[in-house]
Amino acid sequence: MIAALLLPAGLGAAPRPGQAPESRPIPAEPAPAPPAPARLAPGPQPAQPVPAVPEPRPFPLPPGLEALPGGAWRLRFAAGTEAPPRSADAALEALGARLATLPEGRVTLLAQASGPASDVSTARRLSLARGLAVKEALVAGGLPATRIDLRPMGRTEEATDVVDVQPPAAR
Template sequence: MIRRALIPTLIVLLALPAAAEQGLSARAEGGWRLAFEAGQSSLPAATRDAIAGLAPGLAALPQGRITVEAQASSPADDASLARRLSLARAGAVRDVLVAAGLPATRIDIRALGRRDPPADIAEILPPGVKRADAGPAPSSTR
């Protein structure tokens, strides 16, 4: 039983080197981080491919939800615009994961807007992985 649960985790870990070469980097806390151009929500083709490569391993995990969190560095004076941009970024990442086979019902997205320090990033957090600035990410068994 334990061996069966470890196989999907190993698949996700094996995807790390290829993902790093294509715009994703591993987070020390677990999961992956990708950068966006300031003011943009589109993903380069290589980054889309790297995200798509993670989807089968994430889908094979026996339970839990994947969280996609995104931030936007600007504009400093318009919180609403920063929130919409971060929502578009999280949605773009989710769309790639869904197109690659991860059920949409297993993905939560969080639009963080502008945080301190400001960053143009999105993070993909597997079940049980803690966020960098807070407690554990949601890990429902639905």
């Protein structure tokens, strides 16, 4: 009887005759410890200022090639001609070499023609041919063709025969 008082009902006692054994849940093993926190790289660093694209240094300009405000250059064409003046060939190649040294950015060629106001198609084709000729000369100087955007403007309000070369910093 003392044993019955000391032991709570069903603990350690054998089942009585005619009685089903007591079903008790088996204690689960303790959960494993959580993994140690992952070591992450240091948090975001303060943003580094993006260096400005340096403007190409001025160089001697041949006849027909002039500097524009903002670092761009203008090449003048004779009315109705597609090819740049022969005097500008070396300068365009040198300009292509200088522009190729810039770390990034695209060069834009804005080509214009003073063709007849009544025939916009002719002026557009002429400005495209001029732009392609200047692009070819810049590529010959080392500027990758993939960094050159060509915009054949056709006849504009200015009605000039020019191709403007705009470096990335000029925009």
